[in-house]
């Protein structure tokens with residue numbers, strides 16, 4: 001079974017840069033998978049879908065306030081708020097035609113229910129997604145072919161997980177009690193399962209990342225999306241591609257060069273999580289017994305003996321502490337001993353523990369200490385991780401490094417010598433320029449790249465070309481690394 005571009009099927013809404021094939025996956029038991037017929041360069045765009053049928057804004061209050069319900073543009077201060085909906089003025093009629101005229105009456109009917117907490121429930125993203133899907137279908141706005149695609153998606157039905165079943169039951173009952181659809185109860189149940197097994201988190205890259213944004217996340221979730229074609233990409237713990245959204249446009253990009261004929265894979269979970277965590281979540285949430293090359297290697301961190309016991313103790317202290325952090329000294333000594341025992345910097349849990357040290361130091365307002373830890377993370381720890389850090393995650397780390405340099409510059413501390421001051425200033429300009437260039441290489445000409453360019457122009461303005469001198473940057477970075485007591489960083493990795 002193989003499908004090339006068709007006129008009315010799922011391929012018709014896809015803009016691909018290389019020919020794609022949908023056929024039986026190379027991963028045993030995974031069902032269908034998506035393959036490239038031509039090679040894709042590293043970071044290259046593989047395909048995009050301009051406006052997936054179902055995109056729902058995340059239900060966090062902040063996200064609902066700052067994200068346009070139609071196009072998912074995410075900037076503050078540009079929205080008109082109309083009766084509980086956040087829309088850019090120019091999006092009103094498009095949103096009405098695309099989905100709102102189908103769901104408006106049902107939403108109003110639900111909101112008129114005097115029952116407690118109905119507004120809270122209807123704001124939930126899963127509830128809104130299901131209402132929209134069912135209403136669009138009821139109004140005949142989903143083409144038959146697309147409806148069949150949705151019904152043909154894999155589900156986890158019958159897996160029998162209590163929590164999942166509870167959520168499924170709640171959604172089925174909710175749709176039935178407000179008579180959202182005339183579809184049979186079993187079809188609704190199947191659709192709910194389909195949704196849970198196939199929805200994608202709409203990650204908006206970098207735009208809202210900043211100094212205090214949790215480290216390790218290159219993106220901010222702005223919503224969920226159900227798009228059958230995008231769902232065809234299977235999981236691998238060492239994936240060759242990753243997805244991102246530009247507003248509500250879905251994009252799949254290559255992490256590395258992908259040779260012709262290879263199956264496209266993404267990671268359904270954080271790629272630097274522990275072996276045990278990955279195996280458990282993949283099985284529980286997707287019914288996947290992952291047998292990729294990374295999983296075949298088994299656990300990479302300590303699994304027994306004194307180091308394992310100390311790790312468990314650190315995790316216990318972390319759980320029991322008020323701020324979610326284990327004592328700094330415990331963590332620092334544990335890291336030293338793990339490295340002494342021959343573990344590579346990229347090994348789980350070293351990367352996570354460094355990030356924990358960073359959070360603790362920053363939460364105490366120690367910007368200098370935080371910058372030193374982040375320099376170590378950026379130039380030593382993260383580059384050692386295998387599988388490699390995702391490109392957008394790496395960019396977010398660079399963005400944080402620049403914010404930290406700025407914070408330390410503002411401190412005017414007597415502990416900062418003149419040569420460190422100069423190094424901070426030059427590194428900030430050079431790295432900001434690098435952030436713009438790398439963002440464009442990573443995402444192309446999308447909102448986030450424009451945003452970074454605007455920021456760069458605003459801060460450095462005319463004369464920004466003075467930060468073009470790599471030799472000066474290397475000289476400055478050496479001073480900073482010495483100041484942070486980080487030896488042995490090769491010039492090529494700066």
Ligand SMILES: C[S@@+](CC[C@H](N)C(=O)[O-])C[C@H]1O[C@@H](n2cnc3c(N)ncnc32)[C@H](O)[C@@H]1O
Nearest residue numbers: 029030031032154198231232233234235286288
């Ligand atoms: C989002 S769908 C992917 C598309 C799916 N292959 C299909 O044919 O519809 C997720 C489902 O694909 C299967 N799958 C994805 N990655 C897999 C893997 N690495 N190993 C085994 N099954 C996998 C699992 O059944 C999972 O629940």
